[in-house]
Amino acid sequence: MTFSTRSGDALAAGCRVLVPLARSTRLGSSRAGVALAWSRPWGVLVAEGATTRLVRVRDVTRRLQLGILAAGLVAALLLRGRGSRRRRAPRR
Amino acid sequence: MADDEGKGPATENAAGDRAAGVMEALIAAADVSKVFGAPIRHGETLLLPAAEILAVAGFGMGSGAGVRPDASGAPRRGAGGGGGGGGSALARSVAVVVASPEGVRVRPVVDYSKIALAALTAAGFVWASWASMAKPRRFRRP
Numbered sequence: 563m564t565f566s567t568r569s570g571d572a573l574a575a576g577c578r579v580l581v582p583l584a585r586s587t588r589l590g591s592s593r594a595g596v597a598l599a600w601s602r603p604w605g606v607l608v609a610e611g612a613t614t615r616l617v618r619v620r621d622v623t624r625r626l627q628l629g630i631l632a633a634g635l636v637a638a639l640l641l642r643g644r645g646s647r648r649r650r651a652p653r654r
Numbered sequence: 655m656a657d658d659e660g661k662g663p664a665t666e667n668a669a670g671d672r673a674a675g676v677m678e679a680l681i682a683a684a685d686v687s688k689v690f691g692a693p694i695r696h697g698e699t700l701l702l703p704a705a706e707i708l709a710v711a712g713f714g715m716g717s718g719a720g721v722r723p724d725a726s727g728a729p730r731r732g733a734g735g736g737g738g739g740g741g742s743a744l745a746r747s748v749a750v751v752v753a754s755p756e757g758v759r760v761r762p763v764v765d766y767s768k769i770a771l772a773a774l775t776a777a778g779f780v781w782a783s784w785a786s787m788a789k790p791r792r793f794r795r796p
Contacts, residue, residue: 584686597711645786
């Protein structure tokens with residue numbers, strides 16, 4: 563499994579220079595018979611005059627997906643826990 | 655006979671190399687250089703599309719050889735082999751980097767259908783838990 567961060571070609575936009583950065587994850591190899599490659603944007607380095615800053619590229623869809631699924635899972639586990647406590651409690 | 659025996663592994667190696675080549679080409683589709691698309695210039699504004707790319711590929715192959723007697727009882731050699739593989743490459747827009755005289759901003763690309771599917775799945779989790787809580791299992795006594 564390998565992780566790598568690579569920069570793309572620098573782009574001039576007015577007085578700024580943008581350098582795109584991307585991250586890649588590779589799993590397996592063609593010799594092993596199975597391979598997976600996952601590449602996603604990481605950010606853009608913005609150079610303006612003497613200052614350089616990183617503007618992160620965030621995957622909003624992925625974050626919302628994971629947040630909703632995590633909330634659903636937690637709610638389901640809480641409901642299940644409440645249900646099992648209620649069943650265990652002695653009836654009056 | 656010696657030629658026949660030597661042909662199997664050589665053919666298998668060639669097929670393996672070809673499959674590995676196809677797999678490498680598929681994995682190269684998710685190369686990190688493909689994440690950012692070609693920049694689009696509109697006046698003083700520069701648009702840089704960004705996407706997530708996932709490529710998965712796999713293959714397998716096998717061969718075998720054996721000897722068995724035919725109808726007359728004479729030994730007969732047989733060999734066979736086969737293989738298969740598959741793969742997929744997926745790309746999804748993540749954001750667009752907008753560089754204008756006002757500054758550099760990242761505008762996210764939101765896939766509402768994926769979010770709706772996630773919400774339905776989460777609702778399914780909650781419903782399944784609620785249903786199991788509302789109707790507890792009843793065991794019949796003999």
